[in-house]
Amino acid sequence: MTTTLAQVDPEIAELISAEKTRQADNLRLIASENYASEAVMEASASVLTNKYSEGYPGRRYYQGQDNVDAIERLANVRLRKLFGAEWSNVQPYSGSPANLAAYLAFCDAGDTIMGMGLPAGGHLTHGWNVSITGKYFKSIAYGVTKTDHRIDFDTIRSLAKEHRPKLIFCGATAYPRTIDFGTFRSIADEVDAILVADIAHIAGLVAAGVHPTPVGTAQVITSTTHKTFRGPRGGMILCDKVHAKAINRAVFPGLQGGPHNHTTAAIAVAAKEADCPEFKIYGAKIVENAKALGEALLGYGFSLITGGTDNHLLLADLTPKGIGGKPYAQALEKAGIVCNYNSIPFDPRKPFDPSGIRLGTAALTTRGMGVQQMTQLAGWMNEVAQSHEDETLQARIAGEIKELCAQFPAPGLPLS
Ligand SMILES: *Cc1c(COP(=O)(O)O)cnc(C)c1O
Numbered sequence: 376m377t378t379t380l381a382q383v384d385p386e387i388a389e390l391i392s393a394e395k396t397r398q399a400d401n402l403r404l405i406a407s408e409n410y411a412s413e414a415v416m417e418a419s420a421s422v423l424t425n426k427y428s429e430g431y432p433g434r435r436y437y438q439g440q441d442n443v444d445a446i447e448r449l450a451n452v453r454l455r456k457l458f459g460a461e462w463s464n465v466q467p468y469s470g471s472p473a474n475l476a477a478y479l480a481f482c483d484a485g486d487t488i489m490g491m492g493l494p495a496g497g498h499l500t501h502g503w504n505v506s507i508t509g510k511y512f513k514s515i516a517y518g519v520t521k522t523d524h525r526i527d528f529d530t531i532r533s534l535a536k537e538h539r540p541k542l543i544f545c546g547a548t549a550y551p552r553t554i555d556f557g558t559f560r561s562i563a564d565e566v567d568a569i570l571v572a573d574i575a576h577i578a579g580l581v582a583a584g585v586h587p588t589p590v591g592t593a594q595v596i597t598s599t600t601h602k603t604f605r606g607p608r609g610g611m612i613l614c615d616k617v618h619a620k621a622i623n624r625a626v627f628p629g630l631q632g633g634p635h636n637h638t639t640a641a642i643a644v645a646a647k648e649a650d651c652p653e654f655k656i657y658g659a660k661i662v663e664n665a666k667a668l669g670e671a672l673l674g675y676g677f678s679l680i681t682g683g684t685d686n687h688l689l690l691a692d693l694t695p696k697g698i699g700g701k702p703y704a705q706a707l708e709k710a711g712i713v714c715n716y717n718s719i720p721f722d723p724r725k726p727f728d729p730s731g732i733r734l735g736t737a738a739l740t741t742r743g744m745g746v747q748q749m750t751q752l753a754g755w756m757n758e759v760a761q762s763h764e765d766e767t768l769q770a771r772i773a774g775e776i777k778e779l780c781a782q783f784p785a786p787g788l789p790l791s
Contacts, residue, residue: 399788400777402752404714406688406735407548407576409605410742411641412648413787419607419641427633431623446640453646457582460590460613465642466626466634467610470575470599474500474508474544476612477571477595480625482541484511489535489568490544492516494718496690498573501544515540524681524720526550528558535566545593546573549717549733551684556592571595577686579603579737582649583658586686594618603661603687603737606645609638657740661687664736667746671753680719680731688735692719696760699724700731706763710755711776742783751779
């Protein structure tokens, strides 16, 4: 019965192996990505995937839950301690379902909600029109100011007073600055809305204490577990105890069936890893690297939205470099630098061919790279921007990057 993946399905085995090499040999700057630890991957690839566990610990609909109950309890105990939260739910399948659970807990279809618009850096699930959250709810989008591209609280306050939303989402997917949860909460209180802080991108920074926490300020906190938090692909919700029942019911049976127990176990492992002094250092280094990369890029004449960063990500406007975000991201990939093209606030170009790229430093920091490597990276990025059709240049840089990567092995990946 012991047959390896390579024996059963050589095609998939080969593709996974190629992906390992890709993740090992390239500089991964997609701001939502990271390298999970080998311990996290071991838990998430375990026999727990075989078990069905509808319900919550101690209140399941199937037998045989002793181990799974203990695992889910541990995940919750660790997360509540780590974030100082009264309540947690680790069952959402990912960040988007965690957000849907917040809607289901507090809204009826057709209710008014507010969230940051996608073009300003918000997430699809904060009410954008192509998402179910923009179709089933009356969604009012807010954004950033035209002048400094920071969150526009004056407009948010007046929109909230005009439309009286039931829920206000804060948090973003492409916003390089600290989120002021306190001001959001004061606006929510003025209109009796519930504030949901979506910390999908910054959960690791919050856990490390390098971004202010929304715990104690937002009534509900949603997140992924796989971005800066460095856990498995998954979701979680933290909330005050008064909302525990509503959140639990919304996740199950409101939205989902059986929880992904292998993911729950891996979240527990990630929470343990994050509750260590090393993780605080890790979080601080992510931010230090993002600032260093930003400074170096500014030095090469790049333009950064808001002029820099407070967190793990940078949003660069390529207009001064005379190249679109998409062809630049494609050229960078050929040079071994992987990021995504991204709209910038008030982008004159179309979403599929926008002016910017988004860069994040979580994955490189996991590999142990520091300020020196960020400076080197900015130099390569500048070279590619100067002649983005030069394939010889791209191949040369890709080779140099492969050598650099070999000095900074990533968890669980081969060195080629
Ligand atoms: C990534 C992200 C999500 C969605 O997470 P998925 O796991 O991709 O569903 C939700 N909100 C924000 C702010 C995000 O950045």
